[in-house]
Amino acid sequence: MSDSEPTALVVIGHHRSDSLTAAVAERAAKRLSAGGYRVDVLDLQAEGFDPRGNTADEPDYRNPDPRYSDEVHRHIARVHAADVIVPVFPVWWYGLPALLKGWIDRVWNSGIAYGRESKRMAGKRMLWIALAGLPEDHPNSRFTREFLDGPLRVGISAYCDVPDAAAVALYDAEAHGLSGADRDRHYRELFAQAEAAVEALIPTRAHLFSCFSEGVDVIRSF
Template identity: 40%
Template sequence: MKVLSIVSHPRKNSLTFEVAGRFVQGLTAAGHDYEILDLHEIGFDPVLKEADEPDLSAAEQSFSPEVEMEIKRLKEHDALAFIFPIWWWHLPAMLKGYIDRVWNNGFAYGSNHLPHQHVLWIGLAGVSKEQMKKRNYDEMMTHLLNVGIADYCGISNSKVAFLYETLDSKPDHYEMLLNQAYCFGLNYAKNHECGPRKSD
């Protein structure tokens, strides 16, 4: 498969980008092709303006040149992955704006749906697994991404994976997170679990 890996973080030297790099190494080892889309690098504008406002009365809709270009990019891939930090128990504004503008009426929902086979959401959480579960933040995000977004747009094979305690800079923990990211890529579209493990 050709996997479009969409990364949302303002810094190239962030753990988010380290995770993205290790994830695509796993994809390559599994025989997949990939493209990394850095939303900040391309200067994507997440603000929905009139040209891209959904027109629910139209079976097919034309959009701004920027959105049409991203729709074309999406159509060139079989599957998707999103790699992002969790801010306020949600997607970063950049990534939410990408979905608002690009996953639009007549392309992602409405008269048509997304053509992709799979989507994987990799969220980097600064808190622990227990803190995520305390108020059901993990269930809330999983339901939103798998059902409210992916399934609504026609992708039934959607999975959410969390990397926890990403603010812990101890070398062993850092490497464990990167090993998990590699495992996510290696087992992309499979049912194998990639739990925490110590580096060899």
């Protein structure tokens, strides 16, 4: 974690750089940057991350200081350097797309993200931003809600010592049945929902003052 300006890691879990997911991630990154964060954008596809499992990255449960592949250690170093982690991704079959799932599987590994005495992840915050094609009132959207609140927020974040985690879904991401101005308005609403969720990660004046009092010079970036 940084000892000067806070760092945000925005993780793009989509294979297309021109996707709505990438556009939402860009908005989130800009808002975090304007709010005083140094932003590290991790575009998994653009950086060529390989989500496939391999023998080098099988969890080494008994080793308190395990050595995995270089790629995994490069990625977990970026996670460790972040104060807040914001994965942005499309909901695929009520779960994570393979690209992001593979990143969690390989990088959020035993001894470096969980199961370690030193608690490397403690004190971080997390915001999962999910884009869902179904409208919020579709009966199956409860599976998306359950997935965000269970496996993501508790099963991954809290399990890895990040209990200060939230998850937000942006529904009807394909704007079914909408066109023209209605479609534009719908997308503006989705962007606004994402920005409102990100807002909660922006340090308040009171927080900045308390950091300043503790000798942490984050007030420069406000």
